[in-house]
Amino acid sequence: MKTTGKIRHWGVLMDNSTPKVDLVNSILKGLQNTPFEALSDLTGALFSPLELQRLIEEEERHDIKVVTQETTQSLKSMSSGERKKALLAHILKTEPDYIILDNPFDNLDTSSQKELTLKLEHISKKVSLVLLITRKEDRLSFIEHYYKVRENGLEPLNEPDKPSMGLNSTSLSIPQALKPYTYDNPVMVDFKNVTVSFDDRLILNNINWTIRPGEFWQLKGKNGSGKSTLLSMITGENSKGYGQQLWLFGQQKGSGETIWEIKEKLGYFTPSMIDSFSGHHTVEHMLISGLYDSIGLYIYPTEIQLQLAKEWLGVLDLMEHRKTYFHDLSMGQQRLIMIARAMIKHPLLLLLDEPTSGLDDKSSALLVALVNKIATESNTTLIFVSHREEEGLQPQYIYELQMTDQGSVGKKITP
Numbered sequence: 001m002k003t004t005g006k007i008r009h010w011g012v013l014m015d016n017s018t019p020k021v022d023l024v025n026s027i028l029k030g031l032q033n034t035p036f037e038a039l040s041d042l043t044g045a046l047f048s049p050l051e052l053q054r055l056i057e058e059e060e061r062h063d064i065k066v067v068t069q070e071t072t073q074s075l076k077s078m079s080s081g082e083r084k085k086a087l088l089a090h091i092l093k094t095e096p097d098y099i100i101l102d103n104p105f106d107n108l109d110t111s112s113q114k115e116l117t118l119k120l121e122h123i124s125k126k127v128s129l130v131l132l133i134t135r136k137e138d139r140l141s142f143i144e145h146y147y148k149v150r151e152n153g154l155e156p157l158n159e160p161d162k163p164s165m166g167l168n169s170t171s172l173s174i175p176q177a178l179k180p181y182t183y184d185n186p187v188m189v190d191f192k193n194v195t196v197s198f199d200d201r202l203i204l205n206n207i208n209w210t211i212r213p214g215e216f217w218q219l220k221g222k223n224g225s226g227k228s229t230l231l232s233m234i235t236g237e238n239s240k241g242y243g244q245q246l247w248l249f250g251q252q253k254g255s256g257e258t259i260w261e262i263k264e265k266l267g268y269f270t271p272s273m274i275d276s277f278s279g280h281h282t283v284e285h286m287l288i289s290g291l292y293d294s295i296g297l298y299i300y301p302t303e304i305q306l307q308l309a310k311e312w313l314g315v316l317d318l319m320e321h322r323k324t325y326f327h328d329l330s331m332g333q334q335r336l337i338m339i340a341r342a343m344i345k346h347p348l349l350l351l352l353d354e355p356t357s358g359l360d361d362k363s364s365a366l367l368v369a370l371v372n373k374i375a376t377e378s379n380t381t382l383i384f385v386s387h388r389e390e391e392g393l394q395p396q397y398i399y400e401l402q403m404t405d406q407g408s409v410g411k412k413i414t415p
């Protein structure tokens with residue numbers, strides 16, 4: 001560690017059009033005539049989702065433990081909150097002069113956010129921090145200088161931005177499905193006394209959760225409480241649901257349903273889905289591909305399908321991007337398209353796993369408006385997983401996983 005004298009910290013408020021990789025590179029290079037030139041001879045470390053992904057891949061490729069040497073668990077099998085804690089501990093061992101923190105509070109529950117804030121405050125006494133955030137509420141009080149990214153560089157952040165404009169929510173209704181599903185069972189998903197353990201560790205203890213058609217639920221719980229595990233039992237990605245008292249669409253899990261039968265009736269979105277996309281598809285084709293459960297379209301769309309895509313783009317206020325390549329959209333726009341893509345066939349059940357993570361305030365507000373609109377204007381049953389108290393989100397019920405020594409127990413809350 002080379003740092004001497006007063007330790008300095010910087011904060012940068014980004015929006016979803018900020019070229020983050022370029023920004024991080026300019027910090028790492030300590031570019032002249034930027035606030036970061038003071039870092040040019042120092043050693044930096046990166047605390048970011050991309051760095052985590054890189055380490056997970058490294059662990060997998062070489063079958064080694066880079067970050068989690070003290071535990072039996074691999075980085076990949078950890079919950080997102082656990083991964084972040086492990087990464088920070090790993091970085092601190094390398095004794096960097098400064099740490100670039102890319103949206104450090106994303107995916108963390110409220111108490112872990114507070115814990116991390118205290119930890120960063122402590123670390124800041126010895127190590128310089130560069131905080132990159134997309135949500136204003138994530139600012140840290142001990143960082144004095146905040147900047148905003150403008151086209152021609154950074155400028156000091158002064159006044160808050162104007163409130164964001166809304167989705168086209170008042171004027172246009174969400175389009176109907178081309179082939180609506182009929183469902184006459186009074187229950188959509190039913191967990192009865194469902195219990196899950198990993199490596200003899202009890203994670204979910206006696207979960208009883210009944211979801212009825214058309215309901216809008218928010219699934220909450222601290223990091224590691226088992227939210228993703230619950231969702232993955234519904235989607236069938238996790239076989240822990242088999243042989244248990246778990247029913248989806250009126251059929252018991254593991255009773256012979258195929259993954260395609262489930263996929264057909266299910267819409268799903270989590271931000272990491274976008275990372276694995278390859279190929280260039282237009283926005284219009286991405287939307288229509290939701291009718292085929294494929295990513296991108298590999299056949300010519302029909303006129304009716306093209307019309308449906310246009311109607312969705314009207315609601316999203318993205319009509320002018322009809323022929324734009326999906327990759328060229330901002331992150332916020334990509335999320336809106338992905339949610340509309342998951343919704344285009346009006347699935348019986350729509351699962352949204354932390355859809356706002358990494359989004360700026362304006363994009364989050366648009367996404368929340370879209371989800372509320374879907375909930376009120378369709379019969380689709382919704383489960384929305386989020387750590388944040390998303391301003392304006394209007395779930396009918398909250399299912400909260402509460403951690404105990406004997407795994408998590410569930411509680412239904414009416415907001």
Ligand SMILES: Nc1ncnc2c1ncn2[C@@H]1O[C@H](COP(=O)(O)OP(=O)(O)OP(=O)(O)O)[C@@H](O)[C@H]1O
Pocket residue numbers: 073077078079080081082107198199203221222223224225226227228229230
């Ligand atoms: N394949 C696995 N092997 C071992 N442990 C696992 C595995 N999958 C999940 N776990 C553990 O189960 C617990 C619940 O994980 P899960 O990802 O469901 O939590 P979560 O509530 O979604 O957390 P987060 O909010 O941090 O994403 C965690 O302690 C995790 O480490």
